[in-house]
Amino acid sequence: MTRSDPPDETEKMRADCLNAWFGELHALKDITLPVIENKVTAVIGPSGCGKSTFVRCLNRMHEVTDGARTSGDVLLDNRSIFRADVDPVSVRQRVGMIFQRPNPFPAMTVRENVVAGLRLSGADVRDVDSVAEDALRQVSLWVELKERLDAPVERLSVEQQQRLCIARCLALQPEVVVMDEPCALLDPIATSRIEEIIHGLRDRYTIVIVTHSMQQAARVSDYTAFFYLGELVEYDDADVIFTKPADSRTEDYITGRFG
Amino acid sequence: MTSALIRRRRTVDAVARGAAAACVVLLLAPTAIALTALVTEGARGIVGAGGWSVVRACAGTLMLAGIASAVAIPLGVGGGLYINEYRGGTLARAGRWAAGALSEVPAVVIGLAVHALLVAAVGRFSFLWGAAALALMIAPTMAHTTADAARSVPESVREAAIALGASRWRTTLFVVSRVVHARVARAAWITAARAAGATAPLLFMTEARDWPRQLTSGDDALPLQVFDAASRPDARAGAWAAALVLVTVAGVMSYFARRAATPRGHT
Numbered sequence: 001m002t003r004s005d006p007p008d009e010t011e012k013m014r015a016d017c018l019n020a021w022f023g024e025l026h027a028l029k030d031i032t033l034p035v036i037e038n039k040v041t042a043v044i045g046p047s048g049c050g051k052s053t054f055v056r057c058l059n060r061m062h063e064v065t066d067g068a069r070t071s072g073d074v075l076l077d078n079r080s081i082f083r084a085d086v087d088p089v090s091v092r093q094r095v096g097m098i099f100q101r102p103n104p105f106p107a108m109t110v111r112e113n114v115v116a117g118l119r120l121s122g123a124d125v126r127d128v129d130s131v132a133e134d135a136l137r138q139v140s141l142w143v144e145l146k147e148r149l150d151a152p153v154e155r156l157s158v159e160q161q162q163r164l165c166i167a168r169c170l171a172l173q174p175e176v177v178v179m180d181e182p183c184a185l186l187d188p189i190a191t192s193r194i195e196e197i198i199h200g201l202r203d204r205y206t207i208v209i210v211t212h213s214m215q216q217a218a219r220v221s222d223y224t225a226f227f228y229l230g231e232l233v234e235y236d237d238a239d240v241i242f243t244k245p246a247d248s249r250t251e252d253y254i255t256g257r258f259g
Numbered sequence: 260m261t262s263a264l265i266r267r268r269r270t271v272d273a274v275a276r277g278a279a280a281a282c283v284v285l286l287l288a289p290t291a292i293a294l295t296a297l298v299t300e301g302a303r304g305i306v307g308a309g310g311w312s313v314v315r316a317c318a319g320t321l322m323l324a325g326i327a328s329a330v331a332i333p334l335g336v337g338g339g340l341y342i343n344e345y346r347g348g349t350l351a352r353a354g355r356w357a358a359g360a361l362s363e364v365p366a367v368v369i370g371l372a373v374h375a376l377l378v379a380a381v382g383r384f385s386f387l388w389g390a391a392a393l394a395l396m397i398a399p400t401m402a403h404t405t406a407d408a409a410r411s412v413p414e415s416v417r418e419a420a421i422a423l424g425a426s427r428w429r430t431t432l433f434v435v436s437r438v439v440h441a442r443v444a445r446a447a448w449i450t451a452a453r454a455a456g457a458t459a460p461l462l463f464m465t466e467a468r469d470w471p472r473q474l475t476s477g478d479d480a481l482p483l484q485v486f487d488a489a490s491r492p493d494a495r496a497g498a499w500a501a502a503l504v505l506v507t508v509a510g511v512m513s514y515f516a517r518r519a520a521t522p523r524g525h526t
């Protein structure tokens with residue numbers, strides 16, 4: 001973590017000595033890590049090292065789990081998201097989240113799903129249809145689905161459901177989008193389609209993506225953080241991490257010697 | 260696979276299918292006989308008594324079951340959602356226990372309890388007390404069914420809603436209730452139909468028979484009419500008539516139950 005930031009990089013978020021627990025289990029230890037605006041930051045590391053826990057701290061989803069707590073801080077635009085006067089609801093709207101398993105709302109149509117976030121947050125939106133169209137266009141689903149907006153969401157393929165979940169998140173106009181292994185259940189073609197979408201989203205959003213795939217991290221990310229046993233081992237430009245990592249544990253991991 | 264083995268499997272399959280079909284026939288036969296008798300005797304009874312009496316009889320039953328459902332179904336559904344979504348809390352646990360216990364109590368005991376507590380103590384307005392007894396049958400069943408249905412909604416769906424900035428109650432109201440809607444609506448129709456046909460909780464409330472007469476010049480609740488008339492040989496025709504009307508009402512309600520179970524867009 002010795003790299004000096006070029007001047008055009010603004011920190012959208014920052015974890016500052018962040019610790020997280022599940023009851024007695026110390027899942028994250030003193031994580032200090034910037035998230036650069038309009039860039040893709042990948043979080044990699046072996047199973048159980050705390051990747052999901054870390055990203056769930058970024059939008060205060062960690063505290064939803066019974067017995068979960070944190071210490072340290074997470075800054076969004078230089079302001080703590082843990083302050084007493086900050087509403088977790090507004091944090092979650094500014095920092096949207098995509099899960100590993102597509103989780104569209106059952107018993108709703110495609111259209112209802114896209115705008116569900118607006119309804120759920122009680123936002124007063126006049127032109128729901130144009131919000132839906134804009135969100136679907138951003139995930140290249142508009143052309144595919146514009147004739148089927150009133151179809152039950154269960155009829156979509158898993159990959160379409162995942163893109164729909166991304167659209168549902170974007171409809172709330174978040175500033176940061178956190179993705180926890182969004183392609184884990186998808187085949188290579190579907191995966192590359194999602195990766196293309198991530199590329200496109202970078203202009204409008206700041207992205208944090210957890211992935212098990214080194215290739216994916218190398219392909220999509222500008223910066224990469226390597227976690228191991230709840231600690232941040234190394235954070236740097238993606239090409240530095242994947243070509244000449246400073247820590248031997250990072251090198252072991254990316255060359256497949258463990259994990 | 261040898262051809263002998265294939266032949267044996269075919270034989271076993273044919274025998275099993277035949278036995279199952281026989282069971283269905285055995286099941287259908289008494290139903291068919293009962294329905295035939297019901298329709299012919301019932302029609303004769305209705306013609307004898309005049310169509311107007313049927314309307315009056317219906318009114319009494321629908322009013323009892325209607326009042327009871329209007330109160331008990333929203334209560335049961337709301338309670339059931341609370342029981343599941345806020346499980347872990349003391350109130351939710353108490354509610355789950357009460358719903359379970361009440362839905363196990365035989366209807367006649369509920370009738371007795373309502374009679375002892377309300378009718379004996381207050382005396383008047385016994386038609387409403389009849390509705391109260393029916394409501395006590397409906398609400399726990401609805402709470403139970405709703406909580407069950409809500410439990411089958413995957414946790415990942417609630418998590419998605421929370422991550423979109425929804426509060427707990429909005430998640431329940433807009434997401435969970437949408438998923439359980441069809442199942443709960445179906446249960447509501449079935450439970451209401453069962454309440455409309457229930458005799459036991461009303462047996463003690465002889466006063467229940469006066470009130471609708473005063474209000475609508477209608478007649479007794481249908482199940483009571485069947486029960487009463489059946490025990491008097493001179494009134495058999497009336498029993499048949501009331502029974503036919505009752506079965507028709509239940510049939511119509513279960514049609515709505517089936518319709519409610521088909522979610523929108525899934526035709």
Ligand SMILES: Nc1ncnc2c1ncn2[C@@H]1O[C@H](COP(=O)(O)OP(=O)(O)OP(=O)(O)O)[C@@H](O)[C@H]1O
Pocket residue numbers: 022025027045046047048049050051052053054065
């Ligand atoms: N809800 C929970 N309750 C208790 N412990 C948990 C919970 N979720 C995660 N943990 C524990 O916290 C640690 C970090 O888990 P986390 O899910 O963040 O790892 P991960 O890096 O995302 O793993 P994976 O790659 O398998 O998704 C693990 O030891 C895990 O067992």
Ligand SMILES: [Mg+2]
Pocket residue numbers: 051052053180
């Ligand atoms: Mg994980």
